[in-house]
Amino acid sequence: MTTTTPARGRGRTAAVGVAAGAALAVLCAAGTAHAHFYVSLQTYSNVRSAPNTGGGVVVNTGSIKERFYLDGVCYTRGQYIKSGGYGTDVWYHGSVHDSVDLTVGPYNNVWVWGGNVDIGRDPADSVRPC
Template identity: 65%
Template sequence: MSQRRTRLAAAGLAAGAALTLCATTGTAHAGAAGFYVSLQTNSNVRSAPSTQNVPVLNTGSTRDRYYMDGVCYVHGQPVTAGGYHTDVWYRGTVHDGVDLSKGPYRNVWAWGGNVNVGQDPADSVDLCRN
């Protein structure tokens, strides 16, 4: 009986560690819509990987249901904000899960500092090919 408890406890610890890792590193998740990453609240979505002369198409809600799928990345305009600096921009389709009247925004860009992937560029995201 104690051996079974030990195995169950070990399995529970492993599952808990995996969930904690995903939550803390902001890695990409697999869900019903496929591969996706969450975006920081109030993140801007743009039509190009730059803030210069590129209007904001949408700004995410203040709640954490703003996400992007079909993701790839490029090196674009470097940006520093909130103590974070990167030139990585992610392209994909952005969904606002709070305000369903907005979007989806297809083939749009979000600055790497606003995409929850843990590091830029994320190991699990491919370089954009086109």
């Protein structure tokens, strides 16, 4: 049996995407060569070792809203996934941090499917390709 992680819902707070986009725009305007972006992950998201479901699950974000966040550096086009009415082939790369248990992680060099990243549209305009 195959399970997929829940997709971001249509009711996502637009302010999150706008704030993340604004922060990314400032970083990119400043000429940062490798601008990082910081975004929260959806609950029950699988953080993987590759940009596809064949990549091993490094950690699942569990049920606590906004517990995990991605310190991202870039995106790639990987496996297309459709879940909860949303589909994309965009995967974000970086490090995932646990904001509740600081003794856990960070999980470095990992991938998160775009449907599980609170960033707005995929790919976000200000995120560079890997």
